[in-house]
Amino acid sequence: MQVKQISIFMENRAGRLEEITGVLAQAKINIRAISLADTSDFGILRLIVNKPQQAEEILRQAGFTIRENSVIACVIEDRPGGLHKMLDLFAKSGMSIEYMYGFFERHSDKAVMIIRVADPEKAIKILLEGGIELLSGEKVYSL
Amino acid sequence: MLIWNPPVETMPRNELLSLQLERLRTIMRHAYDNVPFYKKVFDENGVVPEHIKSLKDLQTVPFTTKAQMQASYPYNMFAVPMEKVVRIHSSSGTTGKPTVVGYTRNDLDNWSELIARLLTAAGVTRNDIIQISFGYGMFTGGFGLHYGAEKVGATVIPVSSGNTDRQLMIMRDFKTTGLVCTPSYAIYLAEAMQEANIKRDELHLRVGMFGAEPWTESMRVEIESRLGISATDNYGLSEVMGPGVSMECQVKKGMHISEDHFIAEIIDPETGKNLPNGTMGELVLTTLTKEAIPVIRYRTRDITCLLDEPCACGRTFVRMCKPQGRSDDMLIIRGVNVFPSQIETVLVEMEETDPHYQLVITREGALDELEIKVEVNEAFFSDEMRQMREIEEKIRQKIKNALGLSAKIKLVEPKSIERSTGKAKRVVDLRKKS
Numbered sequence: 397m398q399v400k401q402i403s404i405f406m407e408n409r410a411g412r413l414e415e416i417t418g419v420l421a422q423a424k425i426n427i428r429a430i431s432l433a434d435t436s437d438f439g440i441l442r443l444i445v446n447k448p449q450q451a452e453e454i455l456r457q458a459g460f461t462i463r464e465n466s467v468i469a470c471v472i473e474d475r476p477g478g479l480h481k482m483l484d485l486f487a488k489s490g491m492s493i494e495y496m497y498g499f500f501e502r503h504s505d506k507a508v509m510i511i512r513v514a515d516p517e518k519a520i521k522i523l524l525e526g527g528i529e530l531l532s533g534e535k536v537y538s539l
Numbered sequence: 540m541l542i543w544n545p546p547v548e549t550m551p552r553n554e555l556l557s558l559q560l561e562r563l564r565t566i567m568r569h570a571y572d573n574v575p576f577y578k579k580v581f582d583e584n585g586v587v588p589e590h591i592k593s594l595k596d597l598q599t600v601p602f603t604t605k606a607q608m609q610a611s612y613p614y615n616m617f618a619v620p621m622e623k624v625v626r627i628h629s630s631s632g633t634t635g636k637p638t639v640v641g642y643t644r645n646d647l648d649n650w651s652e653l654i655a656r657l658l659t660a661a662g663v664t665r666n667d668i669i670q671i672s673f674g675y676g677m678f679t680g681g682f683g684l685h686y687g688a689e690k691v692g693a694t695v696i697p698v699s700s701g702n703t704d705r706q707l708m709i710m711r712d713f714k715t716t717g718l719v720c721t722p723s724y725a726i727y728l729a730e731a732m733q734e735a736n737i738k739r740d741e742l743h744l745r746v747g748m749f750g751a752e753p754w755t756e757s758m759r760v761e762i763e764s765r766l767g768i769s770a771t772d773n774y775g776l777s778e779v780m781g782p783g784v785s786m787e788c789q790v791k792k793g794m795h796i797s798e799d800h801f802i803a804e805i806i807d808p809e810t811g812k813n814l815p816n817g818t819m820g821e822l823v824l825t826t827l828t829k830e831a832i833p834v835i836r837y838r839t840r841d842i843t844c845l846l847d848e849p850c851a852c853g854r855t856f857v858r859m860c861k862p863q864g865r866s867d868d869m870l871i872i873r874g875v876n877v878f879p880s881q882i883e884t885v886l887v888e889m890e891e892t893d894p895h896y897q898l899v900i901t902r903e904g905a906l907d908e909l910e911i912k913v914e915v916n917e918a919f920f921s922d923e924m925r926q927m928r929e930i931e932e933k934i935r936q937k938i939k940n941a942l943g944l945s946a947k948i949k950l951v952e953p954k955s956i957e958r959s960t961g962k963a964k965r966v967v968d969l970r971k972k973s
Contacts, residue, residue, distance in 0.1 A: 407951055407952050438951070462920075463917065494923050494925075
């Protein structure tokens with residue numbers, strides 16, 4: 397149930413993000429979700445794309461510093477309390493989230509939260525038992 | 540272990556010291572009689588060459604400085620008429636006028652002898668094919684190593700510096716076994732090899748003689764493992780000869796100074812007082828055989844120490860440690876003396892980082908600010924900001940412990956710091972402009 401995410405180290409300077417999107421655009425790779433964590437000096441760009449392996453290869457070839465990780469994609473009801481229901485499961489089990497970001501899924505009118513935790517196996521178990529729908533990697537790439 | 544000139548290089552210490560004293564008196568007389576600069580300095584300070592009764596008496600003789608050598612531009616330090624000078628070299632002159640040095644026929648022969656010792660100590664024999672990737676020209680590195688390698692009887696490829704693709708092609712196709720260049724260029728070549736997808740097995744390389752800039756033990760480990768060679772350090776400076784003043788043997792614990800041609804002393808750079816062996820200080824060199832330009836007590840500005848314990852290789856010459864910095868490179872930041880090599884040591888000791896860094900010094904009002912750019916590599920890059928900040932903090936803390944100075948750490952992308960093919964550019968001091 398895990399989804400491949402590509403993280404890219406980037407210096408905070410004009411045009412750098414555009415260089416990354418340019419490389420992906422040229423290879424006809426579609427970005428499903430994107431998140432940027434930054435300080436004043438550098439940023440960590442996190443991407444979910446339709447072809448993770450290919451994206452990793454071409455970005456590395458283009459000289460970027462890359463890391464691939466696994467994250468979890470949770471389906472959230474797009475209504476008040478939807479996110480709370482999921483977070484409540486984490487809080488009750490004493491599990492912390494390293495980071496998360498979301499995107500809206502246009503076919504089902506639902507929101508998808510991408511979650512990164514230290515122990516994904518355990519998190520998946522808790523979420524499934526709590527009645528949260530998870531999306532497989534293939535499902536997310538093909539959305 | 541191979542020694543080029545065993546009778547001299549393993550001479551008993553007492554014989555060596557007698558030889559030094561005899562040569563010192565001769566060279567001081569030569570300097571006094573033929574160089575107006577030395578006549579004036581000696582007369583003003585009551586120095587009489589024949590009054591030098593022991594090597595310790597040398598300590599009463601004034602120093603020669605780089606500034607004085609520059610002021611003698613171009614030929615005022617020469618002790619022989621131009622008809623006896625067969626070669627000229629000079630420093631690059633980036634810090635003012637170039638320092639011009641000359642060599643007689645005998646000087647060149649002695650220089651080749653010193654380089655032959657250097658190469659032999661590194662493991663080179665007549666069976667080797669030596670690629671000299673030092674620049675040929677006014678810089679002493681190229682020609683210096685060239686004639687010494689010929690003296691050993693090795694096959695010399697005088698490729699000179701630059702054009703990395705061509706260097707690699709020659710290294711592979713000409714079956715180079717020995718490489719001569721700067722240590723930073725050796726690392727650059729290893730990187731270029733990887734990019735060009737040249738496998739180690741395609742090369743015949745087995746030894747590397749690296750000099751002309753300071754480098755660390757960890758750089759040696761990196762070079763030796765990436766290029767699959769034995770890497771040795773060597774030291775010299777054009778003012779006293781060029782490369783070949785001292786060189787590492789296979790033991791790789793300090794560089795043997797050819798004491799039949801030079802007297803080495805260590806002084807406190809502040810007071811000028813001599814320091815005992817084993818203590819860090821500025822290296823001072825006196826040439827004992829140089830005809831064209833005898834140099835008495837030259838302040839090298841290199842910070843090092845002398846080791847006089849016997850060496851396992853059998854050579855009796857003292858060894859000097861790897862220079863810990865040059866007082867030219869020494870930065871004074873918020874009143875603290877900082878050598879870029881200290882920062883390099885911190886970074887290479889940390890497993891996470893590569894030794895690619897740059898210091899940027901600025902002044903905010905009256906306060907100096909030090910920023911250290913450090914290249915990120917994939918081994919420590921994490922998608923979690925917390926971990927990245929922890930590494931930043933770890934570097935910051937280690938630098939603070941090493942320098943006694945707080946620095947701002949800036950993580951930058953790999954290969955974003957300029958790799959120079961010659962001396963590495965590690966420092967950007969923006970205070971000078973303001």
